[in-house]
Amino acid sequence: MADNKFFSSPSVDVIEKSTKIIGDIFSKADFRIDGQVEGNITTSGKVVVGNSGNISGKLNCSNADISGKVSGSIEVKETLSLMADSYISGDITTAKLSVEEGAQVEATISMKSGKQLKAVEAENEKNSQTEKTA
DSSP states (O other), X not given: OOOOSSXXXXXXXXXXXXXXXXXXXXXXXXXXXOSEEEXXXXXXXXXXXXXXXXXXXXXXXXXXXXXXXXXSOEEEEEEXXXXXXXXXXXXXEEEEEEEXXXXXEEEEEEEOOHHHHHHHHHHHHHHHHHHHHO
């Protein structure tokens, strides 16, 4: 694979335009999504959603560049960049937000520092464990 200046890790998982995934994804790799994902994506890497990309579910990652459509909760630990062609519907929690002119956003936005996001993540994990045992 050629040098990639857009991703932080040497490996990038790609979901092609013709691919549809139903279910949750857990990874440590960077992702490029040009297809459809119906489910949650959790990764410690960066996620790039291309113009044809579509996520219906929760997105949790370190950084994200979105040009496609995301319907659901978005939690980005560092920087979320919404490109001109993006459409977002749901809740956004991030440390830094960049929005290009033309991006469509129908969301509740919470700006939190990295420490605050870790506290929110720990609380969500605790609540998730409680729900499983209840």
